[in-house]
Amino acid sequence: MEWNRKDLLSLYDLSGAEIEFILDTAEEFKKVSQRRVKKVPALRGKTVVNFFVEPSTRTRVSFELAEQRLSADIINMQAQTSSLLKGETLLDTVRNIEALQVDLVVMRHSTPGAQAFIAKHLKCGVVNAGDGAHSHPTQALLDLFTIREKKGRIAGLKVTIIGDILHSRVARSNIWGLLKLGAEVTVAGPSTLVPREFESIGVKVCHDLKTAVADADVVNLLRIQHERQTIGFFPSTGEYARFFGINSDTVKLMRPDALIMHPGPINRGVELTGEVADGPNSVILEQVTNGLAVRMAVLFLVAGCVKK
Amino acid sequence: MKELLFRNARVIDVARNIDAVGDIGVADGVIAEPSHLRDPEVIDLSGKVLSPGFIDLHVHLRQPGNTDAETIATGTLAAAAGGFTAIVAMPNTKPAADNPGAIELLRRTAADQGAVRVFPCGCMTKGGEGKEMAGIGSLKSAGVVALSDDGRCIQDHALMRHVVEYARSFRLPILDHCEESTLAAGGVMHEGKWSVLLGFNGMAGTAEELIVARDIMLAREIGWKIHIQHISTRESIELVRIARRRGILVSAEATPHHLTLTDECIKKFDTNFKMNPPLRSESDRQALIAAVADGTVTAIATDHAPHTETAKQVEFDHAPFGIIGLETAFPLCFTELVAGGVIALPQLIAKFTTGPAEILGLHDCDLAPGRRADLTVVDPAAEYVIDRNEFRSKARNTPFDGRRVKGRVEMTVVGGRIVYRR
């Protein structure tokens, strides 16, 4: 198995073997952050642009740190400071970036397919840090890495994702990754936010929490917010917490060694209680550590891809 | 003007029930008996099909307001290349064609620069905004053949009721773009399996169906003609089918793209697959094909919607809706429906000729001697690959570039003059 893609856009595009390859590579990169010198020269002399059209702090910091630990030179661009505000099209903006001879663009955008669109027009590699509700491949990869590290495998595990699946790129990428590696996936949450169409790809759809978490090996909780795009879909976070929030009693319904995951930032008291977030099943902080290793691996592989 | 004699063509004249090999003469801009011609240019059409000129009920010429994308001149050249001798020009130009002055300007420019006949269509409401009725009587006097707010849809049902009633008194058919605004708001593709898998906001099929139902109720109550533009869902079709059985004056058109493409195409994020109404599911597409076969849909109309490359080369969410279609309509429909064994060629010809003519209330869509010589010649045996660089349209926003098709437009004659010849 060798890597030959100049971009990482979506787990939908990858084979199970390619996903495993990234996770295997990430294992070695995790060790780098545990050494005295937490840096390798792999991307020395390479320039990476973090182009966050949709703002983010956590993901951007994780990517930035990964890039620094690979010794890359970094430029950060946000939409507020970019020429998009002045009416320049996205394509013109990225062409201008490429004209500066950069090697990689790590991009986050608020609409689906934006990275796929520009990747077709750029010679340099594109890593998708999130495109609207469509895809967040590095988040799913770090989730898969965490599960594999703790459980030794993905195939055959029962994984339940709970929350606003409809608007979640984390959910979609996780679903593709888990299915490709042979897990049994269930999605759960309010019926207005968990569409039945997912059944058509072999995912169980559930609107009852107890059924959803029964015998689960892994439960991945998505952040829920009562904001502009979701106000009409459910009445309040209070009602959500009552019917879909995870507390110690819910944990008892899962397997005793079940993992509780969350992409962060967590809403204590909504998706999960503080007790569960800090409890023995939670691997939420480990996800953050693994995120660094996974992003280092992805950047390394995409940068090392053979130029056509 | 040169006389023309078309020999050995398979003449398909649906209105007069003719499907036979024969000769057709043209003199002084009208159809003439071959024996009356003195010194015609003889054109042998062995193996080809000749019919009355195709009519497209739904074309955006973009003039005035967006002439970077298309003009009356280039749009009518594209129509000619697609075999169309007449097109209905949608009024959502900038400014909108909601007043006699705009209609007069269109008529004069088309007479001066247009390659084919342009039928003006006026707005139902001022500016197409759906708030106040436009000067429908004055629009009729200025020469519109129909009324439409295409691109938008009157949400105020009481107002729509008045518009339909008032239009009836002027015998103007209504061409309605059916879209309930709250169910489709913010959507960029069909709401279904693929919008869920891709994470896009969807436009529910029910947004179209609700307004189709409204229009059917109004057509029934008022007793006037409402034509459903670009019908796209299985349920909409079933509503129209039942209404027609009951004798309600409702008709429907289908676009070539809704007959050939589905929402799964969006997974490539190519904005050349983005239009309104959006590409629907395979089930909807099959229902549309069946509707063409059983006569629920009586017209094929392209909804030719040109956009510049710059406008379309943006993120999918931000791209404008619309694709061009004049120059690909016939081969796509021939390949899918005739070569595909769904209907016979005369039935397809009807969808391009007598079907649209009837909706507009025209009764001269045939090849009787004395008729205006508007003719279309096609080659049903030709096979080729669509190449958008050969289009006469100014725009290139088509999803069909590179597609292999069967059936090709060979020649288009408008008022006795050849306006397109391969």
Place this chain on the structure above:
Amino acid sequence: MKKRLFDVDEMAAAIDRVTDEILAAFPAGEEDPVLVGIHHLGVPLSERIRDGIARRTGRELEIGKLDISMYRDDIGDRTKRLPVIEETSIPFDVNGAAIILVDDVLSTGRTIRAALDALVDYGRARMIRLAVLVDRGEPEFPIKADFIGFNVKLPPERRVAVSFGGSPFAPEEPGIFETDWHLV
């Protein structure tokens, strides 16, 4: 075209010679050196040296393995795709250690340069020596081996390939061979 330079017995004899030289350079009574094998073939080679030393003297040298992919100087310029990164394991403290780097073939010296950079990131070794089975004698960098099995001079377009016999799933003939580069 593949030509055998040395057979499996000659190879074993060379490894014994290298092992003896290492023992002579690091006599008993002083602090033991540690071995670090460079992936891929430096790893089994380092294990054979360790086993040889244990058999002869009873001394158990500590052993580590190193993948230098993250330290290569040709990332993004390669004409071949990146292979999967193998395990790097340095289970001892590099600070103050005497390290013997082990690799199968010394040709350009760039692999060794990368390995030195990697080891430096783990700590400050007391000394680093290099043991190779084959020295091609024309490095592009000022790298020289301290313990050498064979000196082989060949034109640059020919490759020296070492094999310890492959795996049970992909068996191949053990020995040292001269081949074309594209057979990699």
